Amino acid sequence: xxxxxxxxxxxxxxxxxxxxxxxxxxxxxxxxxxxxxxxxxxxxxxxxxxxxxxxxxxxxxxxxxxxxxxxxxxxxxxxxxxxxxxxxxxxxxxxxxxxxxxxxxxxxxxxxxxxxxxxxxxxxxxxxxxxxxxxxxxxxxxxxxxxxxxxxxxxxxxxxxxxxxxxxxxxxxxxxxxxxxxxxxxxxxxxxxxxxxxxxxxxxxxxxxxxxxxxxxxxxxxxxxxxxxxx
Numbered sequence: 001x002x003x004x005x006x007x008x009x010x011x012x013x014x015x016x017x018x019x020x021x022x023x024x025x026x027x028x029x030x031x032x033x034x035x036x037x038x039x040x041x042x043x044x045x046x047x048x049x050x051x052x053x054x055x056x057x058x059x060x061x062x063x064x065x066x067x068x069x070x071x072x073x074x075x076x077x078x079x080x081x082x083x084x085x086x087x088x089x090x091x092x093x094x095x096x097x098x099x100x101x102x103x104x105x106x107x108x109x110x111x112x113x114x115x116x117x118x119x120x121x122x123x124x125x126x127x128x129x130x131x132x133x134x135x136x137x138x139x140x141x142x143x144x145x146x147x148x149x150x151x152x153x154x155x156x157x158x159x160x161x162x163x164x165x166x167x168x169x170x171x172x173x174x175x176x177x178x179x180x181x182x183x184x185x186x187x188x189x190x191x192x193x194x195x196x197x198x199x200x201x202x203x204x205x206x207x208x209x210x211x212x213x214x215x216x217x218x219x220x221x222x223x224x225x226x227x228x229x230x231x
Contacts, residue, residue: 007123010035010050010080012043012066013058018108022056022085022115029116040064044072047080053123056115057102059086059093067093067100074101074201081122081202085115094133095208103127103202125191126172127204134170137208155197163190168207 009031013019016038023033035050037043039061047055055073059066070082083104084097097105104118104127118128129137156164159180166176173191177184191203200206 006032007054007120008032008034008050008052009119010037010043010046010052010055012037012040012046012055012061012069013085014038014061015058025112025115026119031116031119038062040066040069040072043069044076047073047078048076051078052080054081054083054119056085056119057082059084059088059097067096070097070100070102081125083118083122083128085110085118089130089132094137098137098204098208101201101205103204105129105133105204107132121172124172125202127170127202129170129204156194160190160194160197163187164194164206164210167191167194167203168210 009026011019011022011026011033013022019036019038023036026033034052035046037046041064043055043057043061043066044064046052057066057070061069064072066084066086070084073080073082081104082100082102083106084102085106085108086093087108088094089107094105103125104122106114106118106128107130110118110130114128114130121128162180163176166179171179173184173187176187180187194206195201195203198206198209200209
């Protein structure tokens with residue numbers, strides 16, 4: 001795991017005062033802010049140029065939105081992870097941002113330490129989603145019709161399915177390793193295989209797709225199936 005001072009960040013937000021405050025917060029936590037952007041186009045440019053570990057992305061910006069910027073960053077294959085930090089908990093925006101490739105979603109009323117934790121989680125390829133936002137995702141997925149099982153989902157091994165359920169429950173790699181009594185490197189290998197088989201970019205997308213396809217029951221608050229095999 002990288003130390004905090006090795007994590008680099010670009011902040012994309014059209015409010016300069018908010019950016020200034022966020023820069024101060026992250027740098028006090030030992031996170032290096034290497035660039036700023038005031039709109040989506042600039043966010044893509046900064047990420048392409050600077051290749052930060054994480055971009056903290058607002059969604060409501062002039063010109064190109066944060067969602068479109070996220071899509072472009074992911075489509076470009078940049079190493080940068082997108083952590084959304086915005087005012088909107090609107091269901092459609094949450095789903096669109098996560099499916100565009102964001103690996104985390106926090107609201108701007110989050111506690112300062114939650115923001116720092118979300119950035120560090122994103123840098124590790126993990127995710128942190130505001131509880132209010134997570135509830136909206138689950139409610140939306142409860143209403144989605146189940147898709148027929150795809151080749152990707154049926155190719156998952158039993159162990160990969162268990163790991164996927166724990167990902168959906170919000171566990172990081174270290175916690176999953178502890179739960180399953182395996183090494184963290186083994187967990188990382190399972191996660192990589194899951195992403196490839198489900199044809200998704202990150203853990204959040206994997207969990208969302210698994211719920212839609214019926215692999216995970218969103219009625220279960222921790223993402224486990226009824227037989228308890230996720231633990």
